[in-house]
Amino acid sequence: MRVHLLKILFALSFFAFPCSTLFPMLAHAQDSKSLRDSRGVRKSILRRLGRALKRGKRALKKNPCRAKDAFDSILNAQNELPNQTSSWRRRNKRSFLRSVGKLARQAKRYKGRLRNSCEVQKRLEEHQSEVSKLQRARDAKNNCEAYQQIDEAEKKLKQGPGISIRPLPRAWKKSYSRWYKRQKRNISRKKGKVLRACRRQWRKLYASGKFPRSCKRRWRPRSRRQRGELWIGVDQPAMIFVNNEACGTASIRTTLKAGRYLIRIASPTGSFSEQNLTVLVKRGSPTVLLFRPEGKSEPMGMRTAPNKRQDLDPPPRRRDTTVAITPEDPPPRRVAQNDPTIRTRRAPPPDMPEDPPPARKTFTPSDKVEAPLWIGIGARFFSRTLYYNDDIFGELSPYNLLMAPALALQMHWYPGAHFTNGPLAHIGLVAEFSYALGLESRTPDGKTLPTSAYQLQAGLRGRFPIGPISLMLTAGYALQSFQIDTKNPANESGLEIPGVEYHALRIEARAYWAIHPRIGLFLGSAYRVILGAGEIATDAYFPKIWIGQVDAEAGLDINILRWFAIRTRFQFNHYFSSMNSQPGDRRVAGGAVDQYANIDLFLVFRL
Numbered sequence: 001m002r003v004h005l006l007k008i009l010f011a012l013s014f015f016a017f018p019c020s021t022l023f024p025m026l027a028h029a030q031d032s033k034s035l036r037d038s039r040g041v042r043k044s045i046l047r048r049l050g051r052a053l054k055r056g057k058r059a060l061k062k063n064p065c066r067a068k069d070a071f072d073s074i075l076n077a078q079n080e081l082p083n084q085t086s087s088w089r090r091r092n093k094r095s096f097l098r099s100v101g102k103l104a105r106q107a108k109r110y111k112g113r114l115r116n117s118c119e120v121q122k123r124l125e126e127h128q129s130e131v132s133k134l135q136r137a138r139d140a141k142n143n144c145e146a147y148q149q150i151d152e153a154e155k156k157l158k159q160g161p162g163i164s165i166r167p168l169p170r171a172w173k174k175s176y177s178r179w180y181k182r183q184k185r186n187i188s189r190k191k192g193k194v195l196r197a198c199r200r201q202w203r204k205l206y207a208s209g210k211f212p213r214s215c216k217r218r219w220r221p222r223s224r225r226q227r228g229e230l231w232i233g234v235d236q237p238a239m240i241f242v243n244n245e246a247c248g249t250a251s252i253r254t255t256l257k258a259g260r261y262l263i264r265i266a267s268p269t270g271s272f273s274e275q276n277l278t279v280l281v282k283r284g285s286p287t288v289l290l291f292r293p294e295g296k297s298e299p300m301g302m303r304t305a306p307n308k309r310q311d312l313d314p315p316p317r318r319r320d321t322t323v324a325i326t327p328e329d330p331p332p333r334r335v336a337q338n339d340p341t342i343r344t345r346r347a348p349p350p351d352m353p354e355d356p357p358p359a360r361k362t363f364t365p366s367d368k369v370e371a372p373l374w375i376g377i378g379a380r381f382f383s384r385t386l387y388y389n390d391d392i393f394g395e396l397s398p399y400n401l402l403m404a405p406a407l408a409l410q411m412h413w414y415p416g417a418h419f420t421n422g423p424l425a426h427i428g429l430v431a432e433f434s435y436a437l438g439l440e441s442r443t444p445d446g447k448t449l450p451t452s453a454y455q456l457q458a459g460l461r462g463r464f465p466i467g468p469i470s471l472m473l474t475a476g477y478a479l480q481s482f483q484i485d486t487k488n489p490a491n492e493s494g495l496e497i498p499g500v501e502y503h504a505l506r507i508e509a510r511a512y513w514a515i516h517p518r519i520g521l522f523l524g525s526a527y528r529v530i531l532g533a534g535e536i537a538t539d540a541y542f543p544k545i546w547i548g549q550v551d552a553e554a555g556l557d558i559n560i561l562r563w564f565a566i567r568t569r570f571q572f573n574h575y576f577s578s579m580n581s582q583p584g585d586r587r588v589a590g591g592a593v594d595q596y597a598n599i600d601l602f603l604v605f606r607l
Contacts, residue, residue, distance in 0.1 A: 035081075037088040042096050045081075049074055049103045056110060061169045064117035071111040078104040117167040124168070124176060127161035131183060143197035144233075144288055150191045157183055166562060195285075211254040215247035221257040228258040229286035230279070232265070239266045258283040265289075371606030372417035372425075376410035376567060378602035380434050382453075384482065386497070390590030397495045399441075399484075406453070408434040408600055412461070426463035430474060432456070441497075447490040453482045457506065470512040478506035478528055480573070480596075483535075496587075498541045500594065501534030502575065504549065520557035525550070533577075541587055544580040549573065557604070565604040572597050 035041055056070030078100055085093050134153035157180070165173060219242070221227045232240055233251045240247050241264035250265065258281055266274035281287050386399040411431045416424030436453040443449065459476015483499040485491075510524030528549040537545050555569035575594040581587070 035084045064114050068118045071107040074107040115167045123163050124161050131157050143201050147194045147198045154187050211248050219256045226258050228281035228283045232289045372414045373607040374412035376602035376604045378408050380406040380408040380600045382598045384596050386594045388589045388592045392588045399497050404439050406434045406436040428461050430461045431458045441484050443493050450485045455480045468514045472510040474508040478504045498536040503532040504528035504530045518559040523554050525552045542579045547577040549575045563606050567602040567604050569600040
């Protein structure tokens with residue numbers, strides 16, 4: 001009876017370990033790093049690995065971090081099992097590790113879909129907690145400080161998490177969108193409530209000071225649209241200087257013209273150091289300056305305005321409506337302006353502010369005007385018109401093609417954009433090819449002649465981004481051919497239409513405008529230096545011909561997905577030529593015009 005009971009307990013010991021840890025499974029008390037070679041152990045391990053794979057697959061669309069942990073547990077188990085099964089029989093070990101490897105390959109494939117979703121999820125959760133913490137922060141004793149704290153929360157919310165949320169599943173994106181709208185509504189409602197309380201508090205505590213009439217007239221706004229409010233509050237008596245002119249004693253609340261001012265706060269008794277800072281007064285919400293002498297703590301959410309003479313790396317310009325002054329790093333006292341031995345720098349006027357340089361933008365794929373590799377496959381519908389001027393003998397036949405289909409391919413590739421956003425990211429290769437399908441020409445008597453037409457372009461492109469607009473310059477080789485078999489027996493009417501094959505050096509200028517994240521517009525023009533023209537430039541037609549060409553194009557890009565877009569384009573090619581005919585030539589003409597109109601529709605794949 002004892003032997004049977006020990007066997008039962010020994011069999012149950014393999015299934016009684018915690019679910020949170022998959023390995024190692026203890027089969028022997030003496031050797032804890034090895035697994036027993038039994039069918040029950042093998043089935044149990046494979047069953048738990050399969051469950052982990054299913055949990056990861058279910059969590060792909062809901063919780064990327066949970067899915068990543070599940071896939072990592074399978075991959076870690078694959079690395080640990082060979083050591084733990086070293087004492088197994090070769091046949092059992094081989095089949096078991098083959099099954100584990102199959103599950104690990106599936107886990108690795110599903111893990112590749114996550115990319116950096118888990119890191120984005122963690123950063124998004126940190127951003128939400130920071131915004132929620134700033135929103136909950138409120139000082140009931142000082143409503144103006146609470147107003148600044150809520151303003152910080154609003155700016156933090158508008159800045160976003162600082163990382164693209166594209167890799168996240170759709171459920172997380174919807175959840176973040178709902179959270180953003182709810183927080184924006186709550187912050188706006190709370191900000192207005194606290195601002196009203198701050199106004200009441202200001203009237204009670206800081207309503208004694210006023211700007212003199214001279215200062216008020218100096219910066220008086222001309223219209224209501226230019227009005228801005230400036231509030232300056234100091235716990236101790238202080239003199240206020242605006243652009244180096246005395247304008248009363250704090251505390252002050254006044255209406256000024258919106259703009260940038262140089263504010264200096266000085267103590268008449270010398271109880272604290274004077275402060276100099278540049279303040280931007282905006283219309284709409286008030287600009288609050290809360291000054292505290294040395295020895296008092298600075299409330300949360302307060303930031304000192306940047307001082308250009310002291311800050312070597314000033315922060316970027318932000319949409320601040322409230323500023324607080326702290327005497328931590330007081331600037332040196334100004335010397336007297338009437339001292340002829342010392343030169344002093346005058347403060348900049350409010351109409352010409354000195355803004356701090358903007359922060360350098362980090363490189364992200366969404367910042368690129370075009371993807372590094374751009375491949376377009378589509379259809380082209382083109383027409384051709386050819387006619388001659390001053391055809392004296394009337395032997396040359398004009399040609400008119402209304403519409404014909406063609407297969408078109410395009411490719412843009414910027415190799416440097418895969419790893420940098422510097423100058424190398426804006427140098428690339430471009431290529432384009434089109435070939436007419438089922439093209440035939442019809443004679444006046446109703447017979448058809450075989451016809452072929454194709455076009456090829458390739459070159460080097462440089463891109464110069466200026467905000468949402470990118471200027472592009474391309475130089476390369478271009479070939480356009482249109483051949484009609486006029487020597488065919490079906491040409492009984494004797495049409496004289498020479499074949500053309502334009503070889504040229506092409507120079508193009510183009511402008512691309514990203515008017516919307518999903519819509520882009522481009523315009524371009526090019527000129528070709530003709531190097532060869534084919535049959536029309538032989539002795540049988542016009543050996544001394546001169547040909548020039550200009551073309552123009554306009555198009556629209558519609559971005560459907562991150563990797564897929566639709567492009568439509570209209571292109572017009574105009575060839576003009578001078579025959580330079582001489583007396584005695586077989587054919588005489590003054591000139592010719594050969595022009596093509598193309599309408600393209602591309603399916604674009606961006607990698």
